[in-house]
Structures are given as structure tokens and as C-alpha cells.
Amino acid sequence: MKKFLFLAMALCFLWSTAEAADTIKIGLMAPLTGSYASEGKEMKQVVELLAADLNAKGGLLGKKVELITDDDGSDAKTAALAAQRLTTKGVMAVIGTYGSSVTEASQGILNEAKIIQIANGSTAIRLSEKGLKYFYRSCPRDDEQGKVAVAAIEKMKVKKVAILHDNSTYAKGLADEVKPQLEKKGMKIVFFDALTKGERDYSASLTKMKGAGPDLVFFTGYYEEAGLLLKQKKEMKWTVPFLGGDATYNVDLLKIAGKDAVAGFAFVMPSLPQYLPSKQAKDFLAAFKKKYGTEPTSPYSVLAGDGFRVITAAIAKTKTTDPDKLADYLHTKFKDKDGLTGTISFNAKGDRVGDVYRYYKFDSMGNIVLQK
């Protein structure tokens, strides 16, 4: 009996190592539960679709690509555990994740294990200022977003601006980034404060802001609060224009605020695939719709797809899964490749270069219109 058990164990062991050699394992860390569960689900759908597509075309280096998904729970502690689990499962790269503070918790763990990480929705500047060799991101940074937001505000020809954030790493970072730039352009910041995330009633905050008399309100927080702010602003008949950062957009924004309240709301956001003219973006969109019935709603799920495409393209090109060679290739030779969200290049810090942010506005019918 003992012998038999031993044999079975040995077989299991052999089988598992044999399987490991047969596939290239790529991890996906996404918020499958928690506040960003809807974004996370879409990230999984996007990457699964691309992986299935790649495998149908013969895989990579003659091997199949195996996707290993783990849940970061939209939260830093869970993300650190997820990163640790992924390191034990033999992945050579990890796509993800969303939220700068969540990604930050996983950075050190993955870098130490020499696993390439391509974050898809973490825009805080400091993430790539630590000199981590294996960290990349397919999304741009907040300084880039701030630049686009400042340019958009400049075009609106306003004099007095109110800036509202919610004290999260991302929202406060963006607010701090934009404030001095606007002041340099001669605009006056008449209001700079934070609301409390997760409340329903923001009428007190709105009344106070209204008293400061701004020509424009720039809100750098997330869509749930943005929807409530727009709705309550409309209720109190305050007609000031609102500009939002890239986290204010979500399909639910329209549901929360309603068509009337959302009309005229402007926001900056990485380009959505439906606004990209490239062929692969259109093909991808069609394939996504065919498989899941709807189009992707979050730009960050598409950016996760771009992360997957970058790493698989790099493996195909360099014909290796060696992290050092891949890192070297991504830093220096990966230039102007076609991604789903436009051309992709990386700089020496692993940040995506190129203008990815666009400026959008809701029309009175609740449609999103790209602004020039």
C-alpha cells in the first residue's frame, strides 16, 4: 500500500512538472470582488478572450498560454496575498491590477520574484519612481492625465476653479498635480477640499462650493460620488460645469445621475476602443461582443488586454521567457507597437509613453462625445 501511494505521489509530481513545461503561465490579478468587482470581471473577460484567441492560433513558442487569475479584492492586503500565491504558481508575468494603492502592495513581491508586472489601472506617479526593473504599466501616469485635464480646463476659458477630491491616493494625487499648474496659468483656485467617500448626501459639500463661486468644478474622485454630485447639483439648480478625472466614468454614472444631470459633464479618460479607428481595436470589439453579448465598458479592462498583448508579443519576438531578457527588450526595443488603445512604447521607468488620455463630454441624450 505504501509503495502504491509513493508511486501515485511520484506520478502526480511528474505530471505536474510535465504540465508546467508544456505551457507558458501568465497571471492576471484583478479585483474580482470588492468595490471594483465589475471592472475586474471585465478585465478577466478581456484577457481570457485574448488568451483563447492566441491559443487558437497556435500559442506561443509552440506552447499553449495558460492564464492563472487571482483576486485582489480591490484591497491592498488581499492583493499582497494574491501576488504571493501567483509567485508560487510558476507564472512568468502578471497583468494587473486596478487602483494604485492596491498595485503598490503587490509590486515588491512580484519584483523580488523576478516576475514581470504590467499594471493596467494604476496611475499614481510614485509607482514607477522606485526603480523596479520588472514593473511596467499599460496605463499612463497622473502627470499625463493632469496635463490633459489642465489643457481641457484652459480651453474652457474659466477664471475660478474649485477642486474636489476624496482623499484617496489617486484622487488626492491628481488634485495636487493639477492645482499648481492651474495657478501658473493665472487661474484662481477658490475651493480645494475632500469629500467623504461612500456617503449619499453631498448637498452640504455642494452648497459650500457654490458659495465660493467657481466657474468650473474639477472632481478627481470616483464615479459613484460623481453621479451623486451631478444629480444633487442639478436638484439645487446649480449650473456650473463639472470636469472629472478618469475614475469618474463608468456606465453606471448615467444610471445614477440620470440623463439630464449628466448632460454637459466632461471628463478625461484613456481612449475607449470604440473611439479608436485602428483595425485591431474594431476586430477585438466585435469578438468581445460576439462572445459576451456586450461591449466592454471600462477603459481599464481594455488596458489589461493591452498588457497581455504586450507580454505575449515580447515573448514571441525574443523567443524566451527569461525575465531579464524580456525586461531589457521592453525597456529599450519595444517601441510604437500597435495596441488596442493606440501605440504603445515604454520608457526607462516602465511607464507607457504616448498620448492615451482623451477629453470627453456627455451630450443631452446621454451619449459620450469625444472632444477635440
Next chain:
Amino acid sequence: MEDFFQQLTNGLTIGSIYALVALGYTMVYGVLKLINFAHGDLFTIGAYLGLTLLTSMGLSDRLGPFLGIIVLVLMVMGLLAILGALLDRAAYRPLRESPRLSAVVSALGASIFLQNTVMLIYGARSQAYPADIIPMTALDIFGLYIPVARILVLVVSFILMAALYLYIQKTRVGTAIRAAAIDQGAARLMGIDVNRVILYVFLIGPALGGVAGVMVGLLYGQIQFTMGWAFGLKAFTAAILGGIGNIPGAMVGGILLGIIEALGAQYISIAWKDAIAFGVLILILIVRPTGLLGERVADKI
């Protein structure tokens, strides 16, 4: 000055919702000396049930917005009352003779259970009430814009609070509830069926919480499975501010908390408005440890 009055009305609206939720905490505490941590989640369930009934039965299309909302509120009250009674039966009644800490832990467990049940049924994503049910018009009173929806919320809460107050003061059941709150043992000796009194408390409290949930859904449009925690904390604070166990105290505490928050946001900082509200709570408790209207010395919890 205009801002001051605008903030006063903002504070009154949110405060009246805190007050409605606070009533549930204070009634249960009054009789059982137990903080029903699951009360905030009953409030959330009220909001979600309201959404389901509203969209699945087309109440406001069939009965018109006004009657539709009244029927909706009554239905949610009924369902929440049943749920409250079930909660008592499942989570609290088996522990009535055990140390009070066990019941507190059971309340925390019930809270987590209910919150996760809502998440599993409705999903983690926030849900939205149809935007066109309550007209988005505002009354212009001396240059103050007060949305009609807010006035409705205020009126409904005051009617419910007044009704509850009269019920507790004037009826036989109300007298029994007050008696059981003062001394359960003595009330039992006087022939009051204390278990029945507790059942009434668990019917009324959750029903009021459910109404508050529906009103939050109708007024703000967006509901989320975690919102019971934020509202529950504020309502619990309001109950303590007014003197826990005391029904008029919960009403005063809720409205006061709402107004302190709004004025704190206006004159100090909106980021600090919670800190200000809790700071005031601490100050009041230093001066009056039993809360504004509390008479009895608060028991430990």
C-alpha cells in the same frame, strides 16, 4: 446667511433619515439592552427591496407616482417587519438567557450575514433607482432652492416619528414596551408578555429602517450593499447623542447630528465634517454621559 439656511435644510433632510434609522437602534436597546448591529443592514435591505418592487411591479406606472410610492413604502415596511421578527427569532431569542456579549457577537454575525446576502443576490455593483420617479423640481423659498423630494422626505419622517411617539405613549402595547424597557422582570410579574413586547420592537424598528432605506433610494438614486454600515454608524451615534433607549432622544439626536454635519462642512471643512460631528458627540457625552434626553445611566456596551 443664505448659505446658513441652505445648510440647515440640507442638515434637516439627512438628519431626519438618521433619526428614522436611529429609532430602530434605540428601541431595541431600550428593551433588550442590546445594540442591534444588523439594523443598518436591514436599512440596506429596505432600499434594495424597494428597488426590486418598484422595477418588477411597475407601481408608479400603475398607481401614479404619489400613490405608487405610498404603496411601495407600506410593502417594504411589511416585509422588513417580517424580516426583523425572523432576525430576532434566529439570532437573538436563542441567546436571551446567555451573557449579553454573546448576543452582541450574534448581532455582528447577523450584520455580516445580511450584508453578504445582499451582495450575493444583487451583486457588488451599486444599483440605481429609476431617475424619473420623483420629479427633480425645487421650491424657491426666499431665494433658497429646496428640492421637493427633500421636503417629502422630511414630511414623511416627521409623520412616522410622530405616529411612533403617540403609539408608544398612548396605546396598551406602547405602555407595555415602556414598562419592559424600565424593568423586564417587573413587567413580567405584572403580566406583560415580554417576548411579545420584544417581537413588537423587532417589527417596528426594522419597518422604520426599511422606510428610511426606500427614501434614501428615491432621494439619492444610488444604493450599495455596504451603505448600511455608513448610515448605521451615524444613526447609532445619533441614538447615543440623544440618549440611547429614549425614543424622542433618537429623533432629536438624528436631526442634531445632520445639522452639525452640514454646518461643520460649511464653516470649517467638508473633509472634517465627520470628525466635527463625532467631536461634538464626545463633548456632549462628557457633559451629559446619558445623552441629551437620556435619563437612566447607560449600561455598558
